[in-house]
Amino acid sequence: MNIERKITLSNAAYLVLIVIIAGFAVQQLNSVSEKQRFLEIADDLNASFLTMRLSEKNYFLFNDDNALVDIQSNIVQSSETLESVREDIVPVIGEPDYQSLRSGLDDYAAAVAQENSTHARDPATASLIRERGRSLENTSNQIIHLERERISEIISRSKLLLFVSFFAILVVALIASRSVTRSILRPIKQIERLARSISAGNFRKVETPKPRDEFGPVIDAINSMSEELEEREEELIQSRKLASIGVLVSGVAHEINNPVNNITMIAQTYDDMYPKLSEEQRIDFMRKVDQESERIKGIVTNLLDFAKPREPKPREIDINDLVVKALALVQNTLDVSRIDTKLQPGEALPHLFIDDNQVQQVLVNLFLNAAQAMTPGGRLFVTTALQEDGKMVDVVIRDTGKGIEPEYLTQIFDPFFSTKEEGGTGLGLSVSYSIIRNHGGNIRVESTPGIGTTFTIQLPVQTIQKGKS
C-alpha cells in the first residue's frame, strides 16, 4: 500500500470514529433534553395536583363549595394538558406509566364528580377522594423520580463513553502514525545507506525488494543514478587520460631524459677517458648503460599499460595464495628495508575470478609503495576478508609509514602524480586503479600523516560467471 493511501485511510478511520462518537453523543443529548421537557410538563402537572389537594382541604374542612368547582376545573386543565402532550411524553415514560397517570386522574375526577352531585361530605366519600388524590400525587412523583434517575444515568454513561472513545482514538492514532512513520523511515534509511556507499565510490544498488509505495520510484531513480555514475566514472577516467596527455608528454620526457642523460654522460666519459679507464671501470660503465636502458624500458612498459590497459584474463584464484606469491616477490626489498610483515589471511574465502598477473602487479605495487613510505623497523599488515554481504573480498594493506597529506589523497590515483622523493613515474597507482576497476572492483585509500596509510582493494566474488569466458 502506498503512503498516501495509508495516510488517507488512517485519516478516514479517525473521521468515522469521531462521527460515530459524535452521533452517539447527540443522540444521548436528545434523549436528555426530551426527558427534561417531560420533567417540565410533569412539574406543571404536579403543581395542579397540589392545588387540587389544597382545594380538597378547603372543601372538607372549611365547607367551601367553590373549592370543588376549582378542583374540577383543575382536573379538566390537567386532563387537557395530559392529552395535548401525549405525543411528547409517551416516548419518554412509556405507555403504561402514561396510562396509570391518566387512569389515576380519571378515578380522581369520577370521585370528585360524584361528590359534586350530592355535596354530602360523608366520611367514606371524603376518604375515597383523599385516597385517590394521594395516589395520583404519588404516581406522578414516582414517575418524575424515575426520570431524574434515568437522566443522571444517561449523563454518566455518556461521560464514560466519551472517555473510552478518547482513548480508542488515541490508540488508533498512535498505531497508525507509527506504521506510516515506519514505512517512510525504512526506505529513507535504505536510501541514506546507498547514498553513503555511492559517495564512497562504491556504485551499489538497492537489492532488497523495493517498497510498493512512493519510495519505489525514488529507489529506482537512485539505482539508475548509481549505474549512470558508474558509467560516467569510466568516461571521466577516459577523459582524464586524454587531459593528462599534456602532462604525459612532459612527464615522459622528463622521466626518460634522466636515464638518457646518464647514458650519454657515460658514453662521453667512456670515449674521452678510454685509455685511462681500468678494465673494471669499463665493465661497470657498460652495466650502468644497461641498467639505465632498463629504466627507460620500465617507463615505456608502464606507459603502454597506462595507454592501453590489457583486458583481464580471469581464472579461478585463491586470493590468499596470490597475496603470498606477491609478498614473496617483494620479500627481498622488505628484508633490505627491515620491514616486518604481518599477513592475516581470511578463512574460507570464496575463490575469485580474476587475472592473477594483473592483480599481482597491483599488490606488488602497493607493497613496494608501502615499503618506500616506511623507515627501517616499519610494519606492513596485509589482511584478506569477505565483506559482510558476501559479495566482495577485501584485501587491506596497511603500513606504518609517513602517510599521505590530505590534499594529495584525491590525486594519488591520477596519472603522473607522485610524492616519491626519488623517481617514481606516477603511473603505478593509476595503472593499479584501472586494473581493479576493470575487474569490477574498487580501490580506496585512507591515510594519516605520521601514522600510516591503508589501501583497501575490493574485488567482487563473482563478476565473471563460470563458463562465460
Place this chain on the structure above:
Amino acid sequence: MSARIMVIDDEKIVGDMAKISLEEEGYEVETFLSAAPALERLKEASFEIVVTDLKMKGIDGLEVLKTVKQLHPESKVIMITAFADLDVAIEAIKADVFDFFPKPVRIKELKESIRKALAE
C-alpha cells in the same frame, strides 16, 4: 692550487661521470645527491664552481644558487636543467647564474664553461 668544484645532482651517474672527467682536468671535485648536505658543506668550505641540477626534490637548484651567492658571492654557479623554462632562466639570471646546460649534458661544453668561469 687547483680549483674546487661541487656537483649536486640526484642522479648518481651525473656526479660520478662529472667527477671522473673534471678530476682528469686537475680540479678537486665533491659530489652530492641532494641540496641539503651540499649547503651544509658550503657553510664550512667555499667552492669556486657549483654545478647543480635545477629540479630536485626538497631544495631545488634555484635555492642552491641563491644560497651559494649569499655565502660565497665570488663562487660561480652553473645550472643543469632537463627543460629550458624561460621563467626559471630569468630568475636564475637575476640571481647571477653563470651558465645554463640542458640535459643531456655535453661534458666538453661543461668543461669549457668551467674554464671560462675560472678565468673571470
